[in-house]
Amino acid sequence: MPSIRLLTPRLANQIAAGEVVERPASVVKELVENALDAGARRVDIEVEQGGVKLIRVRDDGMGIDETDLPLALSRHATSKIENLEDLEAVASLGFRGEALASISSVSRLALTSRTERQEAASKVEVEGRDMDASISPAAHPVGTTVEVRDLFFNTPARRKFLRTEKTEFNHVEECIRRQALSRFDTGFTLRHNQRVVQSLRPAENPLDRERRIGSLCGQQFIDNAVVIDAEATGLKLWGWVALPTFSRSQADLQYFFVNGRVIRDRLVAHAVRQAYRDVLYNNRHPAFVLYLEVDPANVDVNVHPTKHEVRFRDGRLVHDFIFRTLHKALADVRPDDHLKGAV
Ligand code: ADP
Ligand code: MG
Incomplete structure (x- = not known):
């Protein structure tokens, strides 16, 4: 040796x-x-x-x-x-x-x-x-x-x-x-x-933000999206989720940010999938751009060198909050919204 x-x-x-x-x-x-x-x-x-x-x-x-x-x-x-x-x-x-x-x-x-x-x-x-x-x-x-x-x-x-x-x-x-x-x-x-x-350009107001989403994710997406804005103790979820009628054949328009960092997380993916379960065909994928804000002390970002993964202190709480928020938002969509979203 x-x-x-x-x-x-x-x-x-x-x-x-x-x-x-x-x-x-x-x-x-x-x-x-x-x-x-x-x-x-x-x-x-x-x-x-x-x-x-x-x-x-x-x-x-x-x-x-x-x-x-x-x-x-x-x-x-x-x-x-x-x-x-x-x-x-x-x-x-x-x-x-x-x-x-x-x-x-x-x-x-x-x-x-x-x-x-x-x-x-x-x-x-x-x-x-x-x-x-x-x-x-x-x-x-x-x-x-x-x-x-x-x-x-x-x-x-x-x-x-x-x-x-x-x-x-x-x-x-x-x-x-x-x-x-x-x-x-x-x-x-x-x-x-x-x-x-x-x-x-910097997007300072809601209209500019939607414009930026449009140029990054396609105007179709933003035209067919429901605005999300919800808060619970220590958690905030906002962003845009597409109507079920704007589903995709691939999971290629799915962005989930935790405290400004894009992440992939099984727990989050599961919560979103569950929320769409009753409104989406099995082989279709929802489109979304979502932002979760959590107290940095309640999420560990030091899981992997590329920092694409995080660990939540209370995963159950986060999962249920995401599920409930999206489930309600999708259930609240009025029927004529659905028609508008049909493509
Ligand atoms: P880290 O971002 O994890 O601190 P980096 O190797 O990426 O490590 O950068 C090392 C340090 O160099 C940073 O902590 C910061 O102080 C400085 N730095 C790097 N890029 C910039 C930048 N664009 N502007 C100002 N400071 C920078
Ligand atoms: Mg760095």
Whole structure:
């Protein structure tokens, strides 16, 4: 048996990257989450060749102080939590302090940032190396731009799993759709190979919100949706659910957010399915965009590195609340609403 050795930081990061960086869309997800955590009101996303050649995310958030720049790219370095209590009530999208370290270990990464306090911006660059970053002065308004080039250039085994440019871009687009659905108060633009694919202004009022839903999920959906708005002790559920007449053959228009984070959860899926049980044929799928707000202390988001799963402290309560709310909303739909929704 060979003797035990510590992994180099680079290899440790590359192993960790295996969990969070599956494809270009995973990079986009992490970078946009960082922009949102920084309080951005506007996020511009540019990708080339499905994101394999280039991903650039620019925000007008609070920026990173020059002295913090090298740390931002280190593993287990975060400004978002300090102790276990913070973790148990975490409200930010990030907290693991791993994304930038992981991404920079499998790509050529440059981060340019400026805070309000600084007169000039600074740029830090790494190239899948042992995390020894080089810092130089740069020009940039308050906020941050992260550029990720040549994803997986140094990990050919991972690169082999990438699909066509179109497929990879579809994943990027789906990722932006989720983010744009989760933050109505933020403007987003998405460009692919220099072409504007999505351009969304901040949606400040209910009409703007429905317009955004329309452009992200289709006008048909919003025209056939029932508005949900319910509250119970410690829980709030709002959003839009499609009339049973607007059901789909695939479960492809189902978005469920918990405290602004899109999640997949068996309990939630079951509650929704039950609510539609009597009004939907077996092989049809409901369409919905729903937002659940829970006290962060009552939901654990630290279940999986990609944070697509959560654990509720009182799952039964959450399940019954979702079921009752949707069941009632669907039962309350007047017959002429049904006719209007028939497509
Ligand atoms: P996490 O988001 O879990 O903290 P990341 O590796 O994604 O870990 O980011 C590390 C740190 O870098 C963050 O905690 C934050 O302080 C800083 N950071 C990253 N991206 C941005 C950004 N767009 N704006 C401001 N700060 C950022
Ligand atoms: Mg992050």
